[in-house]
Amino acid sequence: MPPSVDPSVSVTLAEIARIAGVGRAAVSNWRRRHDSFPAPVGGTDTSPQFALSQVEEWLRRQGKLDEVGSRERLWPEFEALGDRDTMGRAIAAAGARLAREEAGHAAGPPDTDVAEGLPYDTRLSEAQRSLVERAVGLARKHGARETFDFLLGRWLDTHVRQIGVTPRPLAALMAEVAELSRDGEAGDxxxxxxxxxxxxxxxxxxxxxxxxxxxxxxxxxxxxxxxxxxDPTQAALAAVRILLAGHSPKSETAGEVDARTGNTPRLDGHSPGRETAWEVDVRAxxxxxxxxxxxxxxxxxxxxxxxxxxxxxxxxxxxxxxxxxxxxxxxxxxxxxxxxxxxxxxxxxxxxxxxxxxxxxxxxxxxxxxxxxxxxxxxxxxxxxxxxxxxxxxxxxxxxxxxxxxxxxxxxxxxxxxxxxxxxPEPSGGTQRAGRAAIDxxxxxxxxxxxxxxxxxxxxxxxxxxxxxxxxxxxxxxxxxxxxxxxHVPKRAASANLGLRRSWNRFGTLLHELRDLTATLSALELSGDEPAGQGTVTVGDLLRAGALTMRAGQQPADGAVRTGDAPDDAVPLLTITDVLAGGRPSGWLPASEASAGETAGTLTVTVPEEVVVVGAYRAFGAWVDTDAPTVLGSQLSALRVDPTLLDPWFLAGCLRAPANARQAGTHASTSSRIDVRRLQVLRLPLEEQRRYGEAFRRLTAFERSLREARTIGGELVDGLTDGLAAGTMPRDWS
The missing domain is CATH 3.40.50.150 (Vaccinia Virus protein VP39)
Known part of the structure; x- marks a missing residue:
């Protein structure tokens, strides 16, 4: 009989997909095809949440719950414990139990392990003790180190803003630099x-x-x-992490986790296959x-x-x-x-x-x-x-x-x-989103x-x-x-050439894209006469007719926006400042907070194919959000169309016309606000809208490629100018 799950624990569609070991599209199909699929218990229409207990029961009945998702089923319960430290202490307690078992000692009650094996003393609640027991039981089947590393990785991803982690490749580089730089032999x-x-x-x-x-x-x-x-929580997690890393499944002997020098964990582990041994002493x-x-x-x-x-x-x-x-x-x-x-x-x-x-x-x-x-x-x-x-x-x-x-x-x-x-990293096209850069x-x-x-x-x-x-x-x-x-290190032609070659390659790719788009767009012969019977309708009229809905962007609360390193499911925040700076989101919010804010009505989060409109004259624009979800800041609006009445690309193309912005501006200056409801749209049948929408889509692609080509072209000019000014002209160039 599987252990019971707290009925208050909820999961998203993405988490259900991970639990079942399938893609998110498969879960969406299950929702459409099976009336018995659990109903949402929270969230929003675009990001619903489901009770984990109901999801597990349904998956088990359908024969879709296997060992692939065992650890994934465990994580939502750790996340439901609440704050960062409570979650971390429970994970550390599970790690301490696993380290003792790997070392060949009796498990003992969870609280005892925490008190004796970690750099702090705490007591676990009944729910936490039960969760630790389940984690330990799961680790006995799937590996102690693998289970602990999974939980630690999810904990770090969830709290990426508060906890800075040295990436593993950089940590390895620092260790190698230390070895190469020191006096003496490597083995001492x-x-x-x-x-x-x-x-x-x-x-x-x-x-x-x-x-x-x-x-x-x-x-x-x-x-x-x-x-x-x-931070005692991080010290405890570091201790058990290194302890578990010291054990090998083939170990013949192992030491102990004890309270040496206070309540500090220690390991003397020996793995005969690789002749490793180390002691650990981590303190808070x-x-x-x-x-x-x-x-x-x-x-x-x-x-x-x-x-x-x-x-x-x-x-x-x-x-x-x-x-x-x-x-x-x-x-x-x-x-x-x-x-x-x-x-x-x-x-x-x-x-x-x-x-x-x-x-x-x-x-x-x-x-x-x-x-x-x-x-x-x-x-x-x-x-x-x-x-x-x-x-x-x-x-x-x-x-x-x-x-x-x-x-x-x-x-x-x-x-x-x-x-x-x-x-x-290699230059790349498309929309750049907040997150980490790819390092070679x-x-x-x-x-x-x-x-x-x-x-x-x-x-x-x-x-x-x-x-x-x-x-x-x-x-x-x-x-x-x-x-x-x-x-102090002069730039040389050899060092500059690598970056120049990458830029030239990307520039050549962009030229091919622009050439193809030019051939298509230049074939458009614009008529000088307005077709008979073709009029316009305002966004306000479309709102009243139910052809679309509009939501105004909102500024997140102070302290809610993160910058820098972002997890895979982070939701970028787009502000008017970002639009003025080129359109790249500079901040992000965790998916859970974005969903909660949308549910509470304090955040505006886009869905695919929504049209984003900037309501400031100095940065006016409109586009289809193909990278949704995105959190919209103030002076931005999201328009969601009824697809049986409007084509989103057609709507965005009509709205972004410069003449449209001038007509809808509150007054004629760069600080003018745009009254989105006054923006005008051609009145056309849906099939004709789609033809126009395809032309607008290609025009948008042309604009993006042209903008990137301009940027890379400027970098090429600057790099070549620096090199030539340093006297690096090759003799065979003419």
Missing amino acids: VGTVLDPACGTGGLLLAAARQWAGKVDAHPSGVPLKLLGQDV GNTLRADPHPDVRADVVLCNPPFNERDWGYEELATDARWTYGLPPRTEPELAWTQHALSRLAPGGTAVLLLPPGVASRRAGRRIRAGLLRSGMLRAVVALPPGSAPPHSVALHLWVLRAPAGGGTDAGAGVLLVDAAEIQ WSLLHRRVVSAIQVIQVGDEVGNRSAHHAVVPVIDLLDEEVDLTPAR
Whole structure:
């Protein structure tokens, strides 16, 4: 008998599709074909929600519920627990239970596991204990690590705005950079520390990098993975995540999860097939104010510290011994994290930190940057492309620091500056939506690793390539002490050519598209005479006749809009500012919040084939929303047509006519508002509307291709101008 499901838990059509292991279209077909399909219990017409218990019962009766959706059936119940921390604690509790079972210990009651195995003490409610039991039971069939990773991944996707995660390719790159940059042999890494570990991504990368090499460590001790985070929930999740990653299904022996040094989890896991072993010590605590690992001296420090954290302890830490190179200004918390990382390095150790680009150039931090240069501690600065990690709109930097093996200084050596910021995804056509950029991780890895190897072979001052330069320290110790790589790595033809080739390829594709559209549109012979009997009708008239409905856009509540990294089901927000800036949504809302706002009437969310109209003269436009759903801000409206009376492409084409906007404007100026109800539409039969609509659709495609071609053409002109001005004209060109 399957365990009962809380009747208050609801799911969307997309979640039903995942549970059943089918596409969303299949679920829509089930709704149409089967009268017995459960009725919605909430949501909206465009995004209905259904009771999970009823859905499971129906799927089971229809024979459509199999093992594919087992974990998917579990997630809505975790999500229904409420806030972020409650969900996270329940997932961590399930992970702790699984870690104990993987280690060969009796499970024990859920509350006991939480108290003994995690960096905090809590008690679970009856509903949470039941859910943990179900998760553990499911994991026994589908794998402990796989089940936990699934739940953790969904939790991170749900709370992507509040929790920044270092992408796995970047975490792996940081670990490899640390290995290439340090003194000593690769196998002698005994301790790795992450003082702001979050959910443990960098520590997992360290385990992958060094766990197989610990047999070469002279002390013979296992690799130690040490972490801490100010957020107890994230610290707990990191602990059990790394514990579970240390177990292999083929393990012959395994250690224990205990309360060493308080209530901290530990694992000594051995997998004979790959000779791995590590210990885990993750603690909750404020690293800068009260470091949970004050006596640690690590071989490697990997860290993605919090950005722009003004309340980091400036007053109470003014005399702290860690500030060897000066008290970090209140506005420079990243330099506090940098000096903290150095203070926790053993002689010969290496630290790799992910920092915002302003740390390399802000005037307030120049004295500390100069101190790091003079001491030889700062070995490299790598500029990454935008989109490498949150915040995705910023080209972040990697700072590589190394403590000399002798414990002294290494003054006089050069500093490696690597500029990989221009690595960009392939240009693409169509509407760009809010979300993360696609990074060419393979190219980024090759470029950074090949440059970092310069340090490994001897810091040849003056060494330069198309993408990096080893700059003498004395050249950097000027009035600004600006360490931004782009200021010191000259652009070379080789580095520019890759971007130019991509742009030329996309430009050529656009020219083909424009040529085809030109052939079609140029065949339109516009008559100078208005056809007899053809009149116009206003949007207001169509509204009164029931041919369409109109909804005005609304501004979301303060704090509701997210920016940067977006999950797959995020709903973009389009505002009048975005339209003025080119039409790309700059923010987004979680699907659940967009649906709830639409249900409450506080948000306007489009559906496919709705016509969006901008009600401001300076940005006037109308188009068919083919990328729905989209949340519309103020001064935008959504028009939904009755398809038996109106064609949406025809309506959008008529509405967007410049003469139409002038006629419907409230007064003749750029600040004029457009009265959408006064906009006029041709009065034509539906079949004739469709002919006009197809012409309008092709005209819209022509406009988009032309706009993108103009943008890429401008980039080509700028890039070629820079290259030619640098004297890179090939000899065989004429």
